Amino acid sequence: MSGHYGPMLRALAANRRDYRVLVFATAVGYTVVVQALAFASLFWRDLASDYGIDPDRVVIVQLEASRENSASADEVKSAALTVPGVESLAWLTRRPFRFTEFGEPVAPIDDRMRAQLAWPSSGDENLVRTLGLTMRAGRNYTPKRAEPGEDIEAVVSMSLATFLTGSAKPTDALGVRFLHGINDRVMRIVGIVDDVSVHTSWVPDVHNIVFTYSPLVTAPRRFAVMRVASGDPAIIDRVGETIRAGGNWVELTSLRNLRASTSATSRGAARVQIVVIAVVLFVGLIGNFGAASFSVAERARTIGIRRALGATRGQIIRYFLEENLLVTTGGIVIGIPIALAVGTAAEHLETSFILEWKQMVLAALCFYVTSLWAAHAPALKAARIPPSVVSQAA
Numbered sequence: 001m002s003g004h005y006g007p008m009l010r011a012l013a014a015n016r017r018d019y020r021v022l023v024f025a026t027a028v029g030y031t032v033v034v035q036a037l038a039f040a041s042l043f044w045r046d047l048a049s050d051y052g053i054d055p056d057r058v059v060i061v062q063l064e065a066s067r068e069n070s071a072s073a074d075e076v077k078s079a080a081l082t083v084p085g086v087e088s089l090a091w092l093t094r095r096p097f098r099f100t101e102f103g104e105p106v107a108p109i110d111d112r113m114r115a116q117l118a119w120p121s122s123g124d125e126n127l128v129r130t131l132g133l134t135m136r137a138g139r140n141y142t143p144k145r146a147e148p149g150e151d152i153e154a155v156v157s158m159s160l161a162t163f164l165t166g167s168a169k170p171t172d173a174l175g176v177r178f179l180h181g182i183n184d185r186v187m188r189i190v191g192i193v194d195d196v197s198v199h200t201s202w203v204p205d206v207h208n209i210v211f212t213y214s215p216l217v218t219a220p221r222r223f224a225v226m227r228v229a230s231g232d233p234a235i236i237d238r239v240g241e242t243i244r245a246g247g248n249w250v251e252l253t254s255l256r257n258l259r260a261s262t263s264a265t266s267r268g269a270a271r272v273q274i275v276v277i278a279v280v281l282f283v284g285l286i287g288n289f290g291a292a293s294f295s296v297a298e299r300a301r302t303i304g305i306r307r308a309l310g311a312t313r314g315q316i317i318r319y320f321l322e323e324n325l326l327v328t329t330g331g332i333v334i335g336i337p338i339a340l341a342v343g344t345a346a347e348h349l350e351t352s353f354i355l356e357w358k359q360m361v362l363a364a365l366c367f368y369v370t371s372l373w374a375a376h377a378p379a380l381k382a383a384r385i386p387p388s389v390v391s392q393a394a
Helices: 005-014 016-048 073-081 127-131 158-165 233-245 255-298 300-308 313-349 357-383 389-393
Strands: 058-065 086-092 104-108 116-123 135-138 152-157 177-180 185-193 209-213 221-228 248-254
Touching: 016 255, 016 313, 016 357, 058 233, 058 255, 073 086, 073 221, 073 233, 086 127, 104 158, 116 158, 127 221, 152 158, 158 185, 185 209, 221 233, 233 248, 248 255, 255 300, 255 313, 255 357, 300 313, 313 357
Parallel strands: 116 209, 152 185
Antiparallel strands: 058 221, 058 248, 086 116, 086 221, 104 116, 104 177, 135 185, 152 209, 177 185
């Protein structure tokens, strides 16, 4: 069977239209599998990460006035702090750790071409303390609204400080000014805290957080975070009863329960990617099996001649397996630049998306295994063709 690659290539060229379709389908399938593996790993990374703060001690509060003489915000806060086990409460402008909300663009003021997404969290001066975050450098923001033209004081997470300065040293970020949000408001870093993660359904495991001051907004619906001494559900229940007694409807959710919701989202998304991979590989299996079976049936006489010239069954099997691998390799070679281009586009749209060489290698191995599996049965069938088929055909 030495020198069989020449006849193999000529056979492929003779049926180039059919094999072109198979090569193109492999390239497209390889691209889809690579991206699906990248997205699956992204969501699995989210499942393996945590908030960076104690999820049992932080409780999200959402309340609305249920009657005209409902307790005011100050009265609600005072009542909640009287409950044993409640350490602090901070009002916010919107619900924190909201896993359906998208971040806002952040860019250094001297470099508009570089941008990241950051999740804003605006609240009173107790917010950072209530979340239990440690100040790495600087101070908390001043509890007053910035006047027009003034820089907005901001406390940022360590990850965002590193992006804005290019330095892992917290003190290097103090005083750095940057643009935040669609209105291009200028913000100035006055403090840096340890990383805290926001788990979202769109961009899992985000560490870019901006904390700013906002006075309590008079609105029917208000949000707060509350810090409790322990994860005892009885504490949360007593707080709920106290707030409802003041004429407010309230929903209390521990950060651990919210994490369970986002984990379910990430777990489901990862499973969807696995299903996509399985479907693509199954379609590739059928395509490779059909092409290999057609090739064996079409070249039965040629196989008989090779058997008459002394080719063993093992050599015949090897021939067809190598031929199928050659077609698969062609598809993967074409698919690599396509996968890289799609991955680069996804990285620009999705800051947590990372296309790694391991995913590309794993996708290639999946296609090679599928190709060998699909061609194995037709190759065995070819090996059973006897030399006498030549005289029968004649």
